[in-house]
Amino acid sequence: MARENLPDSMRFIMKWEGGFVDDPDDRGGRTNKGITQEVYNSWRSRIGQPPHDVKHIGDEEVQAIYDGNYWTPAGCDLLRRKLDLAQFDTAVNMGTDRAIRILQEAVGARIDGQFGPATKTACDACDLGMTLVHYTQVREGLYKRFAQAPGQSKFLRGWMNRLNDLRREIGLPGLESIPEGPDFGDMPYIARVPDLPEGAPLERWD
Known part of the structure; x- marks a missing residue:
């Protein structure tokens, strides 16, 4: 439950967030090292820098964006080890708001997409093993639902491989034999799930 878990979590993330991709069916759009062009432009604007091609994003920028856009806003600093990785990986692939809502559902907190004191209390009190099972x-279920959207079924195998690797990493039983190397499935990368609009239901896809 501390910031020192971020480097190990980053190693897991970067195993699955490879190089540059620009697939018209990937709702994230132009993406490099898991950072979309839109996210990169927004981050550079906040620090007073002009837009730049995400294909040429620097490693220090990647680290800063993962920390400032995903790890901290998703409440990962406040979670126990293993749950922090699950939350971080979900925030990166599915958006911070959706990750918080999944977490709230898993721990039985009010689902509002805001990581507040009540969510923190529920996370502290939860049974970690049962929560990780429910969370994943x-x-x-969301991946399988999203795969039904036009053009998205080709990403399901990769999504599930990433999720099962996460399950192995956090020690859920029955997944010990899953290889540690990434298997992107039917595509050469893992597609990003669109961010959840404010107030939208968890399963929304658009």
């Missing part, structure tokens, strides 16, 4: 089940 919710995420699996």
Whole structure:
């Protein structure tokens, strides 16, 4: 439950967030090292810098964006080890708001997309093993639902491989034999799930 877990979590993330991709069916758009062009432009604007091609993003910029856009806003600093990685990986692939809602559902907190004191209390009190199982089940259900959207079925195998690797990494039983190397499935990368609009239901896809 501390910032020192971020480097190990980053290693897991970067295993799955490879190089530059620009697939018209990937709702994230132009993406490099898991950072979309839109996110990169927004971050550079906040620090007073002009837009820049995400294809040429620097490693220090990647680290700063993962920390400032995903790790901290998703509440990962406040979570126990293993749950922090699950939350971080979900925030990166599915958006911070959706990750918080999945977390709230998994711990039985009010689902509002805001990581407040009540969510923190529920996370502290939860049974970690049961929460991790429930958390990953919710995420699996969303992937299967999203794969039904036009052009998205080709990403399901990669999404599930990433999720099962996360399950192995956090020690859920029955997944010990899953290889540590990334298997992107039917595509050469893992597609990003669109961010959840404010107030939208968890399963919304657009």
